[in-house]
Amino acid sequence: MVKPQFPTDKNVLMLHGSSDLYGASKIFLESVQALKKVGYEVIVVLSEDGPLVEELKALKAEVHIHKLGILRRKYFSPSGLVNRFKTILKAKSFLETLMSENRITHIYSNTSAVLVGSFLARKKGVKHIWHLHEILLSPGWFVWLMGIIINRYADIVVVVSQAVWDNWKDKVDESKLALLHNGIDYRPYLETKTDIRNEIPNSEGKVLIGMIGRINHWKGQGYFLDIAQSLVQTHENVHFVIVGDAYPGTEHLVTEMEEKVKNSGLQTHVSYLGFRRDIPEILQAFDIFVLPSILPDPFPTVILEAMASGKPVVATAQGGAKEMIVKGETGFLIPWDNAGSASEAISDLVNKKEMREKMGEKGRSRVLEKFSPEAFKKNFQRLFENG
Known part of the structure; x- marks a missing residue:
């Protein structure tokens, strides 16, 4: 050569x-x-x-x-x-x-x-x-x-x-x-008109609440499931989606997560999609995006993607999320260790479609202007x- x-x-x-x-x-x-x-x-x-x-x-x-x-x-x-x-x-x-x-x-x-x-x-x-x-x-x-x-x-x-x-x-x-x-280049998130809702079982007519991220000890998949378990007690119209895979050599974390879904009785309420490339289409299908990291996430790019997709963002109140989200305007900040309190914040969004849409619009404007x-x-x- x-x-x-x-x-x-x-x-x-x-x-x-x-x-x-x-x-x-x-x-x-x-x-x-x-x-x-x-x-x-x-x-x-x-x-x-x-x-x-x-x-x-x-x-x-x-x-x-x-x-x-x-x-x-x-x-x-x-x-x-x-x-x-x-x-x-x-x-x-x-x-x-x-x-x-x-x-x-x-x-x-x-x-x-x-x-x-x-x-x-x-x-x-x-x-x-x-x-x-x-x-x-x-x-x-x-x-x-x-x-x-x-x-x-x-x-x-x-x-x-x-x-x-x-x-x-x-x-x-x-x-x-x-x-x-x-x-990042927001065009794929701004321009997509399609979603993947038809791929998700038990999601028809439901408010889709999703998270996207590597499966590891601190990204919060377990905490997300705790929040899901709390929300399904009071809402029949919710469905939860997890997207992401584990680092090579840590695939056991996926198995542990799937076992938690089963042991919590959430099989019909949670869909695990694994690694996906079609993130704009997935975010288009979500009604609410959640970042449940239990340790500070420095500046999660996925929040930018969710905001560009016009979705309200709920994230744990630590790390870069506090610089990205305007509390009460583009989403909510929740504790990293209290699923009951977190589910209360998300519950408002579940109940109020107009609030979801308004927050999503403000989030999109913010990400295009500030980031x-x-x-x-x-x-x-x-x-x-x-x-």
Whole structure:
């Protein structure tokens, strides 16, 4: 294969820990598109194949698959950390060759789980931009260590919300922090006129209440089911939808969730759709969108999607959701640990169609005004200037 001759001296190595199409990956796509639009050459390295690869190739980005040593909670053990160290060393060797072949001038690491770019940038003397989508609270030793690494090995630390800024400001020099709210292409959510309601059993004539997100310990699928169990006691006209899959190796979480549905007697009230690409059509079918995270969600992109779809949003009162939702105007904020109280807030929306529609309209206006993709791309491009 003949290597292309780059017409620019701004060549970016972009590293990302997932190949899915959830929030951080969607923002990664927007970031790649933003840089290519202004003439940067982009080389992407992912740890695994997946649906993101197809989307990146559609943008004509060069994509490589190589294990990057992504740091996840399951590696928080002596043997797991040794595994990560060895994998990162191998990744570093691979990336050094890639940098030499492509005259890389910038390294961009998306999410705190991607460590290898930080060490490589320091060794090669190139600018390192680290994009943080996480609020890390525990374990304490890991948060402390990550603060040291990020502060030492990043030139710019991009945070996706004020909540993320507050999480990192005591660990990272504030002069390095840059707040950049996510913004995505809303056209699919604004333009779709179709929905998937006919695919959902037992949903005819019901108010559809749904959530979309990775199935893991903190995204709140279990809490969502607790809320559902509370609501079905007082409402016969509700049906609940869960969309999303688990990380490879954690499929048992799906089994546990399905067992909870069965044990709670919710089989006819809950539909689990798994991983889906047709998110605009799914959101079009929902009447109410819920984000039930039991830990702070930094700046959930799915809220932007739901608002663009004209849906009222109910989310736990923590993390970035507090910056996105105007309480009582575009949705409601609920406690993360009280299903009864949460169901009371949702009950108002179930009972009042006019309220749902009004909140949905205000949410759509807010997302287009405050979280525009144009602003995101323009400000993202500026991060790569002057160095």
